[in-house]
Amino acid sequence: MTATPDTLPIHSEDDVVRVRHAVRRAAVELGFSLVDQTKLVTAASELARNTLIHGGGGEARVERLDTPRRGLRLVFEDRGPGIPDVERAFQDGFTTGGGLGLGLGGSRRLVNDFSVESTPGVLTRVTATKWK
Amino acid sequence: MERIPILKLGDLLLVTIQVDMHDRLALTLQDDLTTAIVAHGARGVLIDISALDVVDSFIGRVLGNIASMSRLLSAETMIVGMQPAVAITLVELGVTWRHVRTALNVEQGMRRLRASLDGPRA
Ligand SMILES: Nc1ncnc2c1ncn2[C@@H]1O[C@H](COP(=O)(O)OP(=O)(O)OP(=O)(O)O)[C@@H](O)[C@H]1O
Ligand SMILES: [Mg+2]
Numbered sequence: 037m038t039a040t041p042d043t044l045p046i047h048s049e050d051d052v053v054r055v056r057h058a059v060r061r062a063a064v065e066l067g068f069s070l071v072d073q074t075k076l077v078t079a080a081s082e083l084a085r086n087t088l089i090h091g092g093g094g095e096a097r098v099e100r101l102d103t104p105r106r107g108l109r110l111v112f113e114d115r116g117p118g119i120p121d122v123e124r125a126f127q128d129g130f131t132t133g134g135g136l137g138l139g140l141g142g143s144r145r146l147v148n149d150f151s152v153e154s155t156p157g158v159l160t161r162v163t164a165t166k167w168k
Numbered sequence: 169m170e171r172i173p174i175l176k177l178g179d180l181l182l183v184t185i186q187v188d189m190h191d192r193l194a195l196t197l198q199d200d201l202t203t204a205i206v207a208h209g210a211r212g213v214l215i216d217i218s219a220l221d222v223v224d225s226f227i228g229r230v231l232g233n234i235a236s237m238s239r240l241l242s243a244e245t246m247i248v249g250m251q252p253a254v255a256i257t258l259v260e261l262g263v264t265w266r267h268v269r270t271a272l273n274v275e276q277g278m279r280r281l282r283a284s285l286d287g288p289r290a
Contacts, residue, residue: 049190056188056222074222074253078261081224085191128262138225142261 118156218249
């Protein structure tokens, strides 16, 4: 059983801040420790910014999970250019922008399950889950 | 435009970040601080981040840049009050800082900054 997710648009820097706040709220509700809340919010911030900057905007879904355990799943989707070489994108320091190239690899380290599905030009979906 | 205030205390600049900054606001702070260092001939910059419950790679990079730019303008940067959960997360994220000194709170940071500015080598 899973509660209906919050869906949030990501079309501006203020939207990225709103995603951080929504993830914080959900993580607190689910009883995550302060450190785990911080990791979740930080990962959400990295991925939301990627959706905005690299994906040209999209949306975030914040899903509260009950099975098999309690957890929080964050799904980021965009219909931008996509990630042709996902393994490369994960490497710390790899960036096609002016960033540090830490967002993708770093947020994978901050959660338990992480996946990237990208069909360039069609859909890019990044999913990050942290279990309680 | 929204801005983070910069306080002048003798030859130090003090910034207290109290809001969850969007990216542009962080970049504005970076510009304002470097301008203020030169305008006031400041020798030290103290940034209190105790109210920040998230520092992601973007904000982390901006804080690191502020320290590097200050260094080029011969001012030292001290970042104080980082929450423990933020420190743990930054390390796992992979953000590393050069030229950044840290302290647990404003008093300690101020004392250390003063000591190194007024010290024997000053
Ligand atoms: N949603 C996306 N759409 C297209 N490309 C993406 C997307 N997310 C990430 N990428 C690609 O993966 C690379 C690595 O992303 P990552 O977040 O690790 O670094 P960055 O965003 O470049 O820098 P940082 O996040 O450290 O500021 C990006 O430079 C970009 O090429
Ligand atoms: Mg990124």
